[in-house]
Amino acid sequence: MSIVSEIKPLIVTELKNLYGKEPIAIGFQESELTINTTKPEFEGDYTLVLFSFVKQLKKPPEQLGAEIGEALVKANPEIFTAHNVIKGFLNLTVSDKYWLSFLVANYANTKFGSRPAKGQKVMVEYSSPNTNKPIHLGHLRNNFLGWSVAQILKQSGYETIKSCIVNDRGIHICKSMIAWLLFANGATPESANKKGDHFVGDYYVRFNDEYKKQVAELIAGGLKKEEAEKEAPIMKGTQQMLLDWENGKPDVIALWKKMNNWVYAGFDVTYKRIGSDFAKTYYESETYLPGKRFVEEGLKEGPFFKKEDGSVWIDLTNEGLDEKLVLRKDGTSVYITQDLGLAEEKYRDFKYDESIYVIADEQNYHMKVLKLILKKLGKPYADGIYHLSYGMVELPSGRMKSREGTVVDADELIEEMVKVAKNKTEELGKVKDFAEDELAELYDTIALGALKFFLLRVDPKKRMIFNPEESIDFHGFTGPFVQYTHARIKSILRKRSGVGSQESGVGSLLKLEKDLIISLEQYPTIIEQAVAEHNPSVIAIYVFNLAKSFNTFYTEHSVMNAESEEKKELRLQLSEMTANVIASGMGLLGIKVPERM
RNA sequence: GGUCCCGUAGUUCAACGGAUAGAAUAGGCGUUUCCUAAACUCUAGAUCCAAGUUCGAUUCUUGGCGGGACCA
Numbered sequence: 001m002s003i004v005s006e007i008k009p010l011i012v013t014e015l016k017n018l019y020g021k022e023p024i025a026i027g028f029q030e031s032e033l034t035i036n037t038t039k040p041e042f043e044g045d046y047t048l049v050l051f052s053f054v055k056q057l058k059k060p061p062e063q064l065g066a067e068i069g070e071a072l073v074k075a076n077p078e079i080f081t082a083h084n085v086i087k088g089f090l091n092l093t094v095s096d097k098y099w100l101s102f103l104v105a106n107y108a109n110t111k112f113g114s115r116p117a118k119g120q121k122v123m124v125e126y127s128s129p130n131t132n133k134p135i136h137l138g139h140l141r142n143n144f145l146g147w148s149v150a151q152i153l154k155q156s157g158y159e160t161i162k163s164c165i166v167n168d169r170g171i172h173i174c175k176s177m178i179a180w181l182l183f184a185n186g187a188t189p190e191s192a193n194k195k196g197d198h199f200v201g202d203y204y205v206r207f208n209d210e211y212k213k214q215v216a217e218l219i220a221g222g223l224k225k226e227e228a229e230k231e232a233p234i235m236k237g238t239q240q241m242l243l244d245w246e247n248g249k250p251d252v253i254a255l256w257k258k259m260n261n262w263v264y265a266g267f268d269v270t271y272k273r274i275g276s277d278f279a280k281t282y283y284e285s286e287t288y289l290p291g292k293r294f295v296e297e298g299l300k301e302g303p304f305f306k307k308e309d310g311s312v313w314i315d316l317t318n319e320g321l322d323e324k325l326v327l328r329k330d331g332t333s334v335y336i337t338q339d340l341g342l343a344e345e346k347y348r349d350f351k352y353d354e355s356i357y358v359i360a361d362e363q364n365y366h367m368k369v370l371k372l373i374l375k376k377l378g379k380p381y382a383d384g385i386y387h388l389s390y391g392m393v394e395l396p397s398g399r400m401k402s403r404e405g406t407v408v409d410a411d412e413l414i415e416e417m418v419k420v421a422k423n424k425t426e427e428l429g430k431v432k433d434f435a436e437d438e439l440a441e442l443y444d445t446i447a448l449g450a451l452k453f454f455l456l457r458v459d460p461k462k463r464m465i466f467n468p469e470e471s472i473d474f475h476g477f478t479g480p481f482v483q484y485t486h487a488r489i490k491s492i493l494r495k496r497s498g499v500g501s502q503e504s505g506v507g508s509l510l511k512l513e514k515d516l517i518i519s520l521e522q523y524p525t526i527i528e529q530a531v532a533e534h535n536p537s538v539i540a541i542y543v544f545n546l547a548k549s550f551n552t553f554y555t556e557h558s559v560m561n562a563e564s565e566e567k568k569e570l571r572l573q574l575s576e577m578t579a580n581v582i583a584s585g586m587g588l589l590g591i592k593v594p595e596r597m
Numbered sequence: 598g599g600u601c602c603c604g605u606a607g608u609u610c611a612a613c614g615g616a617u618a619g620a621a622u623a624g625g626c627g628u629u630u631c632c633u634a635a636a637c638u639c640u641a642g643a644u645c646c647a648a649g650u651u652c653g654a655u656u657c658u659u660g661g662c663g664g665g666a667c668c669a
Binding site for chain 1: 599600601602603608609610611613614615616617620621622623628631632633634635636637638652653665666667668669
């Protein structure tokens with residue numbers, strides 16, 4: 001229960017008491033009330049916007065505000081101590097007593113903001129890599145988002161199932177395979193001393209180089225560009241390999257398994273490092289056939305229909321879209337075919353209430369179609385499908401392009417960040433007594449904290465720009481800033497001797513103390529917002545503001561050398577609760593907070 | 598050709614239709630015999646354009662201009 005949700009019914013009650021009998025006022029709804037935190041330049045804590053009542057009650061806002069304010073203070077002296085009206089805004093001051101009792105009740109509660117189980121199941125599908133290349137920056141945004149959203153839901157009382165669909169089949173992996181056959185001479189990740197995903201990715205690049213070369217040669221030999229692209233031997237070989245794969249040719253299957261396993265071994269290392277985990281992993285090689293069956297079954301009952309050439313379609317013109325192809329004329333599946341099958345399979349496996357797909361916004365149309373088709377088929381789980389659409393990560397120079405070699409590799413980026421964390425830490429020299437493994441852990445915590453915070457602090461829906469230089473910054477609106485605040489608080493708390501009394505015995509609060517409590521009090525509301533919007537950035541922004549609020553307080557007022565024992569106790573409670581909320585909020589983002597740094 | 602998304606300080610991001618549009622960073626001025634200066638304080642700086650709805654528009658509507666994505 002937050003203060004705002006506590007205030008609202010009180011206001012409704014007073015509105016009814018004051019104006020309920022007037023014929024014009026039919027009813028006052030909590031949902032119609034606009035309550036904001038009061039802007040710092042005005043006196044008060046929370047503000048009721050009066051304009052919506054002005055018309056209804058035909059009273060000037062000043063009079064209206066005065067009447068409501070007076071009635072509220074009179075009826076709830078424990079909560080409100082003062083009010084004032086400026087223009088159309090009623091500013092209410094909440095009593096220090098209220099804030100103090102809130103603090104005493106919650107400062108030691110490390111679960112503050114968590115909710116009891118709701119009995120609802122949510123699947124979160126995220127990460128979903130291709131097996132032909134290593135994880136890059138764009139995947140990182142996906143991974144961090146998916147993990148964080150799942151964590152936020154989990155702490156809000158939902159049962160969550162994290163899943164991943166691996167795109168392990170198709171032309172792309174065949175390209176890596178054929179390049180390996182042609183150029184590797186039997187090399188392996190071990191023999192090349194390379195991470196498996198990078199190793200396989202290199203052959204994908206190698207394929208493209210060779211392909212380009214062959215195309216150029218053919219064009220020089222007189223072929224048109226289109227023909228050359230079709231006729232290049234390496235491409236023909238790849239297409240043959242894809243057919244062989246579908247027909248289950250043993251040596252192709254064996255090679256495919258071998259190379260995919262190299263990739264998985266590489267992915268595992270990265271996943272472990274960034275903290276991604278999955279309760280269930282699906283593989284496209286296993287879901288594309290059920291996808292076809294799914295369509296074939298739907299064909300019997302409509303709404304799928306077959307055209308003369310044998311291709312299968314669904315008509316979405318009534319929904320404002322076109323006819324969509326769901327099975328090619330040769331019976332092979334298209335992208336959406338396997339997604340239909342997978343949706344069915346996921347529901348059968350877990351009977352979810354909601355199924356979140358963390359997928360880039362270039363798939364908006366695709367996901368819309370997927371949901372529409374399932375709805376049209378009358379699937380009970382269709383409404384529960386939610387596309388968590390996120391914007392692409394771009395470089396200052398524009399979109400990352402693998403062909404131009406501008407893709408930011410995840411492993412390299414993390415290494416780079418760790419290096420910067422190490423240099424900076426050594427330069428400051430605050431943890432010289434740390435053992436080597438403690439140091440390594442700290443560098444990882446800071447590096448990943450910076451990276452995760454950077455990618456999660458922006459509204460997922462928005463495209464974002466990654467500037468390599470700025471992103472590595474550890475100052476300002478960054479993960480390390482928040483981590484540092486936490487470490488400083490912990491440093492204070494370590495100095496505390498014994499257990500303080502529950503009641504601090506302080507009667508009133510200073511401005512900065514109160515600001516901090518108000519900020520702390522908003523944490524549960526912020527989580528609710530993050531849940532409703534499927535948006536971790538509100539937590540990142542909140543936790544940053546909280547840290548800033550503490551830092552301002554910290555420089556102004558001493559905790560251990562407070563003016564009195566009572567003040568000291570109060571500030572210890574404030575510090576402890578701030579540390580708890582920071583740790584909790586950062587935890588929701590998948591970011592660790594150090595005891596020292 | 599059709600559908601969708603986005604335009605806010607130099608830059609990267611905020612702002613349920615609410616008060617003088619917030620931060621961070623880069624720039625300028627300061628703070629360390631006192632709990633960690635990866636911090637804090639002060640300063641300067643922005644809503645793409647034009648209409649409309651509204652007591653009130655960065656937010657909603659329409660039309661431009663600019664950028665991006667997708668579909669056939």
